[in-house]
Amino acid sequence: xxxxxxxxDDRNLRKMVKANLAARGYQVLGAxxxxxxxxxxxxxxxxxxxxxxxxxxxxxxxVLVALQADQELQKIPVIIMTASRREGEENRARSMRAAGxxxxxxxxxxxxxxxKLTLGSEA
Amino acid sequence: MKKEDKTKEQxxxxxxxxxxxxxxxxxxxxxxxxxxxxxxEERDKAQRYLDLAGTMFVAIDANQRVALINKKGCEILGYExxxxxxxxxxxxFLPERVKGEVKTVxxxxxxxxxxxxxxxxxxxxxxxxxxxxxxWHNTVLIDEAGNITGTLGSGxxxxxxWQAEEKALQAEALKELDRLRSELLANVSHELRTPLASIKGxxxxxxxxxxxxxxxxxxxxxxAIDQEADRLSRLISDLLDMSRLETGALKLExxxxxxxxxxxxxxxxxxxxxxxxxxxxxxxxxxPSVFVDETRIGQVLTNLVENATKYSGRGSPITxxxxxxxxxxIISVTDRGVGIPPGLQDRVFDRFYQxxxxxxxxxxxxxxxxxxxxxxxxxxxxxxxxxxEVGKGSKFSFSLPVSKREEKVA
Numbered sequence: 001x002x003x004x005x006x007x008x009d010d011r012n013l014r015k016m017v018k019a020n021l022a023a024r025g026y027q028v029l030g031a032x033x034x035x036x037x038x039x040x041x042x043x044x045x046x047x048x049x050x051x052x053x054x055x056x057x058x059x060x061x062x063v064l065v066a067l068q069a070d071q072e073l074q075k076i077p078v079i080i081m082t083a084s085r086r087e088g089e090e091n092r093a094r095s096m097r098a099a100g101x102x103x104x105x106x107x108x109x110x111x112x113x114x115x116k117l118t119l120g121s122e123a
Numbered sequence: 124m125k126k127e128d129k130t131k132e133q134x135x136x137x138x139x140x141x142x143x144x145x146x147x148x149x150x151x152x153x154x155x156x157x158x159x160x161x162x163x164e165e166r167d168k169a170q171r172y173l174d175l176a177g178t179m180f181v182a183i184d185a186n187q188r189v190a191l192i193n194k195k196g197c198e199i200l201g202y203e204x205x206x207x208x209x210x211x212x213x214x215x216f217l218p219e220r221v222k223g224e225v226k227t228v229x230x231x232x233x234x235x236x237x238x239x240x241x242x243x244x245x246x247x248x249x250x251x252x253x254x255x256x257x258x259w260h261n262t263v264l265i266d267e268a269g270n271i272t273g274t275l276g277s278g279x280x281x282x283x284x285w286q287a288e289e290k291a292l293q294a295e296a297l298k299e300l301d302r303l304r305s306e307l308l309a310n311v312s313h314e315l316r317t318p319l320a321s322i323k324g325x326x327x328x329x330x331x332x333x334x335x336x337x338x339x340x341x342x343x344x345x346x347a348i349d350q351e352a353d354r355l356s357r358l359i360s361d362l363l364d365m366s367r368l369e370t371g372a373l374k375l376e377x378x379x380x381x382x383x384x385x386x387x388x389x390x391x392x393x394x395x396x397x398x399x400x401x402x403x404x405x406x407x408x409x410x411p412s413v414f415v416d417e418t419r420i421g422q423v424l425t426n427l428v429e430n431a432t433k434y435s436g437r438g439s440p441i442t443x444x445x446x447x448x449x450x451x452x453i454i455s456v457t458d459r460g461v462g463i464p465p466g467l468q469d470r471v472f473d474r475f476y477q478x479x480x481x482x483x484x485x486x487x488x489x490x491x492x493x494x495x496x497x498x499x500x501x502x503x504x505x506x507x508x509x510x511x512e513v514g515k516g517s518k519f520s521f522s523l524p525v526s527k528r529e530e531k532v533a
Contacts, residue, residue: 083312104319105316
């Protein structure tokens, strides 16, 4: 069963994403900031990462850069979740090889569609 | 006859002497005239040279009177030279608002109390009432005995350059304001979307037809929706407060209160906020009352205590202390938390800075709390400030003026 890591400093949002993924059989891990996220990604080698952009400390952008710099971790697809609508951010994220881009607020259908698009319908 | 001859001879001699003296006198008179003429010519030549100069020259004597001015100076001021010489430079040719200050500096210079300033800039008043900005190069005039007799300034009219610079500065400031405004809007939009994301997410979760959630899970999700709706509502109140404070539209309902009454009125909230900390409240007896808005002061106090809980460890002490100080009551909230580095201390109350920090240093708040606190305290005639040391903790204090009405009663 694919393993998914959810990195977001917002506790409720993390809980919502995790509950939905777990209910559909995915193995789910959480991290409340960028630093913990990178650590868990290195240890657990998830199949997919959900990543918030604006977090205290190491931002989502920094996490993306760090993931790309690692030969192994750069293979993990990343789906961005962000409440920001600043111009050019989606393009920037895509250019940093983000596999998907979710703008908050989003519904569960959109969330699951992105998972299936990225991982295929294996789960 | 001999006597007569002698007298005659004597007379001739005297006459010759007189002629000689007259000739001598005449010669010296011519010399003097020549000398005067030479001096006049020299002076006129100097004046002509000064008049050729493209910058204005003004000499001011120790009594503040104009001793010399060149053509360019007359042109800039719009007066004839005769109208300027002898006039008090400061009273006649400087705008009212700068006159006093420039005069003081000049008098101090004449009294040898200050060192001369080589370069200076100040506005001058022209005949038609228009102001011109002059950049001066100043020289102190000293006589043979070494006494200061006045100053000589050569000045360039920099009005146009100055206006252009002023305009550029204004444009720059407007651009910066614009940038901050759109930055604020982007941050506000981000902050509004964050609680909305959980509300939408959990509602959509509960509506999923393919998952059967347990009763406990359902309860959990609904509770999260409830919490996030509260957070959204708090954020909207904060935004409204901020906007009202900015436009001066915040209504304050002021009355005389004892500060202890205000603390009591929010004690429930404070106890709830500090359930994982040790709250200590120190209020001396017999304090004068303050003429404030009870709800707003309660809001400031809970905001400061809430911040203290967010940035200090569980179980650590938080102290509210009230102290009188002359005509003020000072209320402080002290924590033993992470503290704030000196460079950021001045900026924690700044709305735009706060707004910028929303993006990076979010701690669950709206990022507007402290700027709202400052707005409320200042609207009530007080001040708010911070003392902090990294790793040791922070102390936020605000002052409120003692109410005058009660003073009269007392």
